[in-house]
Amino acid sequence: MRQGNVRRRTLLVIAALTAVSGAVVWQYRRDIFDTRLTVRTYRVETDKVTAPVRLAVLSDLHSCAYGAGQTELMNALEALAPQPDALLLAGDIVDDELPEENAWSVVSQISESYRCFYVTGNHEWWTGEAERICCQMEGYGVSVLRGNCHLVSVEKGDAVQILQICGIDDPDFLNSREQLAQAGGQIDRDLFSVLLAHRPEGFRSYLEYPFDLVVSGHAHGGQWRIPGLVNGFYAPSQGFFPPYAGGLYRIGEAHLLVSRGLARESTRIPRIFNPPEIVVVDILPR
Ligand SMILES: [Fe+2]
Structure with missing residues (x-):
């Protein structure tokens, strides 16, 4: 009883x-369950620029839709003030399951207004057509980074700021260690150098080379967050409570910027306290 x-x-x-x-x-x-697009801004200070340089990061779009003609995403980019000096596409822009139109709609529009740099993510390789996707990116004037570096000159008043933008393919199908060594061997230590690499979990290996800033995606913010308490619940390749789920991390003099990405309807598990984002990084004189 x-x-x-x-x-x-x-x-x-x-x-x-x-x-x-x-x-x-x-x-x-x-x-x-907020999936409205947000813009998140970070600052990195360095002795290697004498005027601010602004980069914007689009990552893990996974061919998702942001309104008719992707206007929501384009309007958010156009509203940035000041405007970015270059756009970094950190992989998984195209998805292996969703139709590609939404991705190419974004690429065709941004490439008309901005200097764009791209590296592959695992989902581009999973399409089985990563080489075709890289060619298509180049067709739009996007610089595809595969173990190489480009110099970006940014005129600010009387001064010209020069950045070095390098990148590597996603390692799912290729030996990106070789590409990393190639890109790392091209670093000019007098210039601010950026490595674009889809996966943040390789951060410690990237730091074998003196890049000033590594930009990644892939982790989708750990999908679920509790702001101020848990920065991500699970990320591919990093597992539960991933160390690099999203945000700006610093190890020694190097920074790692991890975008929480733009994936919305492609995610099978809802994003919790983890809205999709455009990331802006201001590189500022120290
Ligand atoms: Fe990925």
Whole structure:
């Protein structure tokens, strides 16, 4: 009799807690499952520039839709003030399951207005057509980085800032270690150097070379977050509570910037407290 009462009370408590949590989730569902596009800005200070240079990062679009003609994404880019000096496409722009039109709509528009640099992500390789995708990017005037570096000159008043933008393919199908060595061998230590590499988990190996900033994606912000408490629950290749889920990390003099990406309808598990983002990084004189 007494055991039956305890069981009944326990069930009532569980039911009450479930109802309360359900009500809280329902009340705050817009914030919790918010998939509106956001812009997140970071700052990196260096002795290697004398005027600010602004880069914007688009990563892990996965061919997702941002309004008719991708206007939502394009409007967010056009609203940036000041405008970015270059755009970095950090891989998984095209998806292996969704149609590619949304991705190419973005690429065709941004390449008309910005200098764009691209590296492959694993999903481009999973299409089985990564080489064709790289050629198509180049057809739009996008610089595809595969173990090489480009110099970017940015005129600011009387001064010209020169950055070195390098990149490597995603390692799923290729030996990107060789590409990393090639790109690392081209670093000019007098210039601010950026390595574009889809996967953040390789950060320590990237640091075998003196890049000033590594830009990655792939982790999707760890999919679920509790702001201020848990920066990401799970990321591919990094597992649970990934060390590089999203944000700006610093090791010694080097920085790693991990975009939480732009994937929306392609994700099978909803993003929680983890809205898709355009990332802006301001490289500022120290
Ligand atoms: Fe990826």
